[in-house]
Amino acid sequence: MIHSLPLADAPPATDQREHLLDWTPAQLTTWLSEHGQRSFRGKQIWQWIYRQRAVDFVEMTDLPESLRRSLAERFVIYRSxxxxxxxxxxxxxxxxxxxxxxxxxxxxxxxxxxxxxxxxxxxxxxxxxxxxxxxxxxxxxxxxxxxxxxxxxxxxxxxxxxxxxxxxxxxxxxxxxxxxxxxxxxxxxxxxxxxxxxxxxxxxxxxxxxxxxxxxxxxxxxxxxxxxxxxxxxxxxxxxxxxxxxxxxxxxxxxxxxxxxxxxxxxxxxxxxxxxxxxxxxxxxxxxxxxxxxxxxxxxxxxxxxxxxxxxxxxxxxxxxxxxxxxxxxxxxxxxxxxxxxxxxxxxxxxxxxxxxxx
Structure with a gap:
């Protein structure tokens, strides 16, 4: 069985947001601290991505809504x-x-x-x-x-x-x-x-x-x-x-x-x-x-x-x-x-x- 798929939703090439997967845990922890967030939030985010397979920040329901908005403004998870x-x-x-x-x-x-x-x-x-x-x-x-x-x-x-x-x-x-x-x-x-x-x-x-x-x-x-x-x-x-x-x-x-x-x-x-x-x-x-x-x-x-x-x-x-x-x-x-x-x-x-x- 062979499927041809249309282009999946992905940010355009002109999107200037950072690719979060390029960041280290230490970098994310620093960014979170600069935005008034506790460091444990970084581990929550990585768990959502790697273990719970989240593809969008809106899925990360145990994060404050304001943090999810800030993440979406700065980062993308999938760029391709x-x-x-x-x-x-x-x-x-x-x-x-x-x-x-x-x-x-x-x-x-x-x-x-x-x-x-x-x-x-x-x-x-x-x-x-x-x-x-x-x-x-x-x-x-x-x-x-x-x-x-x-x-x-x-x-x-x-x-x-x-x-x-x-x-x-x-x-x-x-x-x-x-x-x-x-x-x-x-x-x-x-x-x-x-x-x-x-x-x-x-x-x-x-x-x-x-x-x-x-x-x-x-x-x-x-x-x-x-x-x-x-x-x-x-x-x-x-x-x-x-x-x-x-x-x-x-x-x-x-x-x-x-x-x-x-x-x-x-x-x-x-x-x-x-x-x-x-x-x-x-x-x-x-x-x-x-x-x-x-x-x-x-x-x-x-x-x-x-x-x-x-x-x-x-x-x-x-x-x-x-x-x-x-x-x-x-x-x-x-x-x-x-x-x-x-x-x-x-x-x-x-x-x-x-x-x-x-x-």
């Missing part, structure tokens, strides 16, 4: 609009969200048993240039703000019944999260806070193509998030073709930085490998990949490719998938083949935005 949504028969929901400056991003809600996971974007577009990915075909426009990242989480939480909560967050939407750590880390601090979404860092995953300097910065942040490194190739030559940023970085520095992150966090590493039919799915690639994984406490997550219109890459055949898997398993690699969810709704990041632009 949902311009399209798609729902897959497996329960996957994908939103195309338009920002005030016209940029569009995507975010996804995935249902799997009792898990309620979300996939969130960190940039408008992507600069990493992975040749098979729809997100980066038009390059990167800008980083998302802390509030724009949090707003995606809240929008997806709002898709759930009131008796359900988000269980997992994956920073694996549009963009390279480690290229926007200045905003990603503050947003995740709210996501893991008891006064925010209250999600354990052990249920939050940050995905990266591998930026060693930024991985080391993440290590120093000293919060045990899961790190997922997108390899997509077992050697430098092929990886530089598929992931152009590898030409400047190199495969070994990425592996070394990932190892340092494991040592600092104690969290098992995940390596992602998108399997492209006839490109990186040979027995030789599998053997080289097994050698690269040897001796590391890792999970190798193999993802059959979701085809993107206009790109020449294809999903491997069932036989290719089976041979690739058997080669890895026989070498003792801890490997998981991810089930493709949401393929009916172009769930690979960037596809919904591109398809809309082509309409």
């Amino acid at each position: 609009s949902v311009v399209k949504e798609e729902t897959s028969p497996d329960g996957t929901e994908k939103l195309l969200v338009r920002l005030p400056d016209g940029g569009e991003i995507e975010c996804v809600l995935l249902r799997d048993g009792s898990r309620r996971s979300i996939c969130v974007s960190s940039q408008v577009g992507c600069a990493m240039g992975c040749v098979f990915c729809a997100s980066g075909l038009d390059g990167v426009d800008r980083n998302l703000t802390r509030g724009e990242i949090l707003e995606q989480m809240l929008r997806l939480q709002g898709r759930l019944p009131v008796d359900e909560r988000l269980s997992h967050i994956v920073m694996m939407g549009m963009g390279e999260p480690l290229a926007n750590l200045n905003n990603v880390l503050p947003a995740l601090d709210v996501a893991r806070s008891p006064d925010g979404l209250g999600i354990s860092p052990r249920r939050i995953t940050i995905s990266t193509v591998g930026l060693p300097v930024a991985i080391d910065r993440l290590s120093r942040h000293a919060v045990p998030y899961n790190l997922a490194v997108s390899l997509h190739a077992p050697n430098n030559e092929l990886r530089s073709r598929l992931v152009p940023v590898n030409r400047k970085v190199g495969l070994q520095p990425v592996m070394d930085a990932a190892g340092r992150y494991f040592e600092s966090s104690g969290r098992r590493l995940t390596f992602e490998y998108v399997l492209l039919g006839g490109v990186n799915d040979s027995v030789q690639c599998a053997s080289q990949l097994a050698k690269l994984m040897r001796g590391r406490p890792v999970l190798l997550n193999v993802i059959p490719y979701n085809p993107v219109a206009g790109l020449p890459y294809q999903t491997p055949s069932a036989g290719q998938l089976r041979t690739f898997r058997e080669t890895l398993e026989s070498a003792g690699v801890n490997v998981r083949f991810r089930q493709r969810k949401g393929s009916e709704i172009n769930a690979a990041c960037g596809q919904l935005r591109r398809n809309r632009n082509a309409e």
